[in-house]
Amino acid sequence: MHELAVTQSMLEIAVRHAEQAGAERITRLSIVIGELSSYVDDSVQFYWDLIAAGTIAEGAELAFTRVPAALRCNACGCTFPLSHERYACPQCGSEDVTVEGGQEFYLDSIDVDLPEPVESAG
Amino acid sequence: MPNIPVVETILSVNDQLAEQNRKTLDDAGVLALNVMASPGGGKTTVIGKTIDALRDDVRIGVMDGDIVAIDLEGFAAQGIPVSLINTGGNCHLDANMVHNALPTMDLNALDLLIIENVGNLVCPAAFKLGSHINVVIASVPEGADKPYKYPAMFSGADVLLLNKMDLAEYMEFDVEYFRHGVEVLNPGVAFFPISCRTGEGLDAWIDWLRARLAEKAQPGA
Numbered sequence: 001m002h003e004l005a006v007t008q009s010m011l012e013i014a015v016r017h018a019e020q021a022g023a024e025r026i027t028r029l030s031i032v033i034g035e036l037s038s039y040v041d042d043s044v045q046f047y048w049d050l051i052a053a054g055t056i057a058e059g060a061e062l063a064f065t066r067v068p069a070a071l072r073c074n075a076c077g078c079t080f081p082l083s084h085e086r087y088a089c090p091q092c093g094s095e096d097v098t099v100e101g102g103q104e105f106y107l108d109s110i111d112v113d114l115p116e117p118v119e120s121a122g
Numbered sequence: 123m124p125n126i127p128v129v130e131t132i133l134s135v136n137d138q139l140a141e142q143n144r145k146t147l148d149d150a151g152v153l154a155l156n157v158m159a160s161p162g163g164g165k166t167t168v169i170g171k172t173i174d175a176l177r178d179d180v181r182i183g184v185m186d187g188d189i190v191a192i193d194l195e196g197f198a199a200q201g202i203p204v205s206l207i208n209t210g211g212n213c214h215l216d217a218n219m220v221h222n223a224l225p226t227m228d229l230n231a232l233d234l235l236i237i238e239n240v241g242n243l244v245c246p247a248a249f250k251l252g253s254h255i256n257v258v259i260a261s262v263p264e265g266a267d268k269p270y271k272y273p274a275m276f277s278g279a280d281v282l283l284l285n286k287m288d289l290a291e292y293m294e295f296d297v298e299y300f301r302h303g304v305e306v307l308n309p310g311v312a313f314f315p316i317s318c319r320t321g322e323g324l325d326a327w328i329d330w331l332r333a334r335l336a337e338k339a340q341p342g343a
């Protein structure tokens with residue numbers, strides 16, 4: 001249920017950036033979620049529909065980019081997905097491995113509607 | 123349709139409040155611990171043992187994120203300043219809850235503030251509180267696979283206590299498997315196998331904590 005707080009924070013950031021740009025409406029949010037960040041996009045979506053109602057972001061689409069956590073083998077150099085059972089290289093069997101990526105959790109960009117430019121006569 | 127680049131960490135509001143909490147604590151010269159574990163992992167017992175070992179020469183306060191005050195009543199009865207953060211069933215503490223609770227404690231009368239987080243290995247990992255040290259307590263009956271199942275919690279630890287070591291032989295707990303998972307996620311993290319029942323390993327943890335308190339007391343160290 002910690003996605004509620006996260007979703008509120010996401011809305012606050014998106015609205016702030018949209019207002020700075022003079023936008024009338026937010027239509028889409030691009031969010032990057034790393035596998036190790038422990039957020040569930042379905043839950044974020046659920047809260048989003050409730051929280052964004054009545055704001056300039058109401059009805060905006062949430063586009064999630066999931067970044068998988070990977071492990072790199074320090075012995076043979078290969079990279080492979082993080083398993084939830086054992087941390088060992090599938091190529092050479094070495095257990096000397098390092099986590100690479102997967103901690104990300106940020107709002108990458110927003111799509112907005114800007115007001116129609118007013119044609120100036122002159 | 124115009125696209126506006128944002129690239130802002132989604133928890134930035136929480137992180138900013140956490141920074142404020144950190145400054146409040148630093149100004150008062152208080153070292154703060156964020157103690158995290160599963161329900162039943164031994165948070166309250168470890169905190170009690172830590173208080174027993176340090177209370178003669180370290181001024182300690184406890185802040186507890188819980189729905190009832192039962193854990194705190196024992197500490198309060200021993201004359202330890204306490205503050206209950208009523209989480210109302212929430213799954214984690216966040217910087218705002220700690221921010222609101224800090225004024226209830228006389229920080230200038232403390233050297234060490236122990237914040238007991240909600241029993242949960244998932245959500246508390248995501249929310250900075252402004253504390254200085256993340257203490258993660260795992261316990262033998264939970265199984266040796268926990269680092270592999272809850273990587274975010276174990277990768278964010280500054281010190282890891284493996285509690286209930288007296289049960290290791292009965293549970294056939296694979297310490298090497300556990301340690302390897304931790305070491306991959308969090309290379310070089312301080313690790314202390316302990317048993318609050320037998321007292322095994324507690325001295326090493328207390329020595330480590332005393333060293334952190336000494337660093338805190340010496341500005342510039």
